[in-house]
Amino acid sequence: MKITIIGTGYVGLPSGVGFAELGQEVYCVDNNAQKIAMLQKGEVTLFEDGLADMLERNLASGKLHFTTDLPFAVKQADIVILAVGTPPHPVTKEADLQYIEAAVKDLAPHLSGYTVVATKSTVPVGTGDKLEKIMRDINPSADFDVISLPEFLREGFALHDFFYPERIIVGTDSERARKLIQQLYLPFKNSRLVFVNRKSSETIKYASNAFLAIKLNYINEIANFCEKSGADIEEVALGIGLDSRIGSKFLKAGPGYGGSCFPKDTVAMSYMARQWGLKMPLVDTAIAENDQRQIDMAQRVLALCPVANAKIAVLGLAFKNGTDDCRTSPAVKIVSELLQHNTDITAYDPQAMQTAQTLLGDKIKYADSAEQAIAGSDIVAVLTEWPEFADINWEKAGQTMKHKIIVDCRNLLPMAEIERLGFEYHGIGRGKK
Numbered sequence: 373m374k375i376t377i378i379g380t381g382y383v384g385l386p387s388g389v390g391f392a393e394l395g396q397e398v399y400c401v402d403n404n405a406q407k408i409a410m411l412q413k414g415e416v417t418l419f420e421d422g423l424a425d426m427l428e429r430n431l432a433s434g435k436l437h438f439t440t441d442l443p444f445a446v447k448q449a450d451i452v453i454l455a456v457g458t459p460p461h462p463v464t465k466e467a468d469l470q471y472i473e474a475a476v477k478d479l480a481p482h483l484s485g486y487t488v489v490a491t492k493s494t495v496p497v498g499t500g501d502k503l504e505k506i507m508r509d510i511n512p513s514a515d516f517d518v519i520s521l522p523e524f525l526r527e528g529f530a531l532h533d534f535f536y537p538e539r540i541i542v543g544t545d546s547e548r549a550r551k552l553i554q555q556l557y558l559p560f561k562n563s564r565l566v567f568v569n570r571k572s573s574e575t576i577k578y579a580s581n582a583f584l585a586i587k588l589n590y591i592n593e594i595a596n597f598c599e600k601s602g603a604d605i606e607e608v609a610l611g612i613g614l615d616s617r618i619g620s621k622f623l624k625a626g627p628g629y630g631g632s633c634f635p636k637d638t639v640a641m642s643y644m645a646r647q648w649g650l651k652m653p654l655v656d657t658a659i660a661e662n663d664q665r666q667i668d669m670a671q672r673v674l675a676l677c678p679v680a681n682a683k684i685a686v687l688g689l690a691f692k693n694g695t696d697d698c699r700t701s702p703a704v705k706i707v708s709e710l711l712q713h714n715t716d717i718t719a720y721d722p723q724a725m726q727t728a729q730t731l732l733g734d735k736i737k738y739a740d741s742a743e744q745a746i747a748g749s750d751i752v753a754v755l756t757e758w759p760e761f762a763d764i765n766w767e768k769a770g771q772t773m774k775h776k777i778i779v780d781c782r783n784l785l786p787m788a789e790i791e792r793l794g795f796e797y798h799g800i801g802r803g804k805k
């Protein structure tokens with residue numbers, strides 16, 4: 373089977389590499405020529421565990437191709453997967469469809485033979501109808517089906533999630549498309565392939581992300597409760613999560629959610645509802661509380677600074693561990709807030725220094741290691757849950773600090789051990805302190 377993927381970012385690249393690894397002939401297209409040139413040389417353009425090796429292997433086998441030549445790649449394809457960005461519109465904050473609409477306008481004239489055009493980008497409900505109409509208007513004789521194939525991978529686990537998806541949701545009423553997709557996912561024996569109508573599929577993606585955003589918001593609210601009640605959120609989350617009706621995932625209190633999906637998808641869903649005259653108070657509250665949470669975290673760090681113009685060591689800039697993605701990262705938002713208050717920030721992230729610099733520029737200093745960031749600081753703020761931060765030799769690191777204060781917004785460090793070393797430790801929701 374020949375697969376063309378349009379958009380070679382955090383979704384398109386791991387998916388393309390993954391399908392090639394399964395033996396499919398894959399053409400990855402992007403209109404960013406610099407990105408394609410790097411990928412053609414086997415250089416990864418984003419950080420994802422295991423991706424570099426798999427990319428190299430599949431380039432060498434000749435199964436994986438990178439190109440800016442969209443017409444050529446589309447002509448080859450049995451399935452065209454759309455994986456371009458759908459960022460928030462700068463004014464209305466609804467999902468901006470300009471990239472996906474441009475992509476289907478570009479590809480429509482080049483469809484040849486029966487082709488399934490699958491939307492992996494997260495798109496508002498009804499977009500499948502819209503894209504289908506655009507393509508039919510451009511190429512009325514083309515033989516194609518537009519299906520919804522939402523993506524559920526987690527950055528940092530993208531390859532794992534590609535090979536072991538919990539479910540594959542397919543939105544289509546077309547029997548031909550259904551057969552082709554069944555064939556495509558034949559190797560994924562243990563994953564549940566669920567066929568629904570296109571609008572249900574588009575809705576499932578938004579409803580999933582909104583639910584997770586609400587769940588995170590809920591556990592942060594319980595963390596605040598614990599701080600007053602004297603309970604420990606880590607123990608409470610363990611106790612709650614053992615109830616299978618609730619489940620233990622997404623019960624980690626922290627600085628609020630971020631990244632390229634939850635913030636924009638919750639806002640886009642709420643926008644859709646408003647267009648229909650519908651209220652979504654749970655989703656709207658999650659959005660507002662999450663924004664406030666990040667400001668509260670910055671205020672918490674500021675309140676604990678022992679001196680004016682404090683030197684703050686920031687550990688972590690990526691929106692979560694395992695990725696270099698800083699889009700809507702809580703860490704970046706907290707740093708930006710701290711910068712409004714005369715602070716002197718030195719930051720370190722194992723993977724996201726470059727992507728963070730595109731957002732924060734020279735407003736902060738960048739260290740070569742966590743230890744370098746910590747040296748000479750008045751206070752450390754742990755903002756991303758990279759496991760290596762827990763492995764720092766904190767005894768030694770503490771000796772290089774002016775004041776031994778840590779605000780651990782991820783409850784990552786071993787609290788008892790850190791306190792034994794003489795640090796003033798502030799986690800999240802750890803009321804018994």
Ligand SMILES: NC(=O)c1ccc[n+]([C@@H]2O[C@H](COP(=O)([O-])OP(=O)(O)OC[C@H]3O[C@@H](n4cnc5c(N)ncnc54)[C@H](O)[C@@H]3O)[C@@H](O)[C@H]2O)c1
Pocket residue numbers: 378379380381382383384401402403404407455456457458459471472474475492493494495523524525526527632633
């Ligand atoms: N990142 C995630 O974890 C994730 C998870 C699930 C769903 N999604 C959704 O998947 C979609 C893609 O997300 P992403 O994070 O991979 O985005 P991204 O910004 O990392 O990648 C998008 C790529 O598309 C390219 N592109 C844009 N317009 C193009 C065009 N007309 N022709 C060819 N290439 C074009 C861009 O150059 C870029 O490389 C979004 O709708 C997102 O909401 C993302």
